[in-house]
């Protein structure tokens with residue numbers, strides 16, 4: 001599989017405390033000077049184009065808590081060879097930033113939303129910010145950060161009850177509501193029973209809204225499969241990373257906020273990019289390292305070099 005997609009965690013900080021994402025708490029957060037600066041990220045992206053990267057996603061932590069996020073988007077949107085620049089956010093600060101992000105060159109957003117009910121949202125995220133997220137979704141649609149995708153991780157004992165209400169958003173809004181299988185990343189993330197296979201989620205959606213028919217969503221091509229139900233404005237997607245294995249189709253590298261490249265989310269293998277970046281390495285040396293990482297990607301997976309405990313917040317999901 002051609003590696004053409006770079007996910008960049010631009011900060012390890014987040015304003016929410018999602019139960020499934022941040023099992024290690026704030027333990028292990030990096031000092032500010034360890035986080036890559038905008039110019040450093042821009043350089044990595046520019047050089048990664050020479051290695052085949054054409055798509056970049058900004059994630060975190062929460063990318064919108066980074067003070068220079070609009071400047072960063074502006075810098076990356078100007079990198080020749082990057083055809084798709086997108087961002088994943090929890091949406092809490094999106095309504096105030098969507099216009100500026102669009103103007104800076106961002107193409108579209110994925111917004112995490114795990115509940116449609118305020119109490120359940122608070123239980124999942126530790127915060128009361130549901131109405132801000134809804135504002136963010138509407139603002140993203142209004143300014144054209146589209147197609148908007150809503151990502152929902154289903155955790156049995158917390159938000160299984162929300163599946164129908166979240167799916168219903170795809171009936172009345174032109175959005176893709178995508179159900180993501182919960183992936184435990186630490187011994188402490190809770191009982192094994194928290195995981196809900198997407199087969200079960202689909203049954204809930206179909207029992208409420210009728211049979212789903214398969215569609216190819218615009219901008220598809222990742223691990224999600226998409227469906228429509230009668231008369232829906234949007235689509236419903238399923239990302240079943242636990243019940244299916246995508247390794248052969250994986251086209252991505254991850255850059256952590258402190259400058260390490262991870263070829264596989266579930267592997268402990270990481271390559272230090274920050275030391276050469278800050279140590280005066282020339283472009284050719286960095287490109288050589290990036291090419292080596294791409295060529296070695298298939299060697300390091302959850303099967304060959306499994307990661308120990310980690311939090312998605314640190315790596316970017």
Ligand code: SAM
Nearest residue numbers: 021060061062089090112151182183312316317
């Ligand atoms: N703060 C942003 C957000 O909330 O979308 C970006 C960072 S978050 C780590 C990126 C993605 O990872 C989100 O879509 C989130 O739902 C997903 N994610 C986090 N922890 C997960 C887990 N344990 N299993 C599956 N997906 C997870």
